[in-house]
Amino acid sequence: MLDVSGLSAGYGQIEVLHGLTFTVPKGQVVTLIGSNGAGKTTTMRALSGMIKPRAGSIRLNGREIGGLESH
Numbered sequence: 001m002l003d004v005s006g007l008s009a010g011y012g013q014i015e016v017l018h019g020l021t022f023t024v025p026k027g028q029v030v031t032l033i034g035s036n037g038a039g040k041t042t043t044m045r046a047l048s049g050m051i052k053p054r055a056g057s058i059r060l061n062g063r064e065i066g067g068l069e070s071h
Contacts, residue, residue, distance in 0.1 A: 001026045002047075007056035007066075009046040015054065016042040 002024040010016040016039045024030050032040050045051045047058060049070035058066035 001061060003057070003059040004047070005057045005059075007043075007046060007058065008054045009042055009051055010054065011042075011051070017046065019056070021056075 005021050007020040046053050053066045
């Protein structure tokens, strides 16, 4: 299960995500949709470790993964 709580992330002085919270239950397939500039790519980069979250928690199967390297 993926559990994201209060996620904030961005680039330089610009904060793109402001307290994003969602859960993806085990075995479920979800989509992330939105208009250009809505934060889809920033969300995926924060989840994958490409950028470091400024605040919040990213847990995968109960283990904190926020801020870990992408590899």
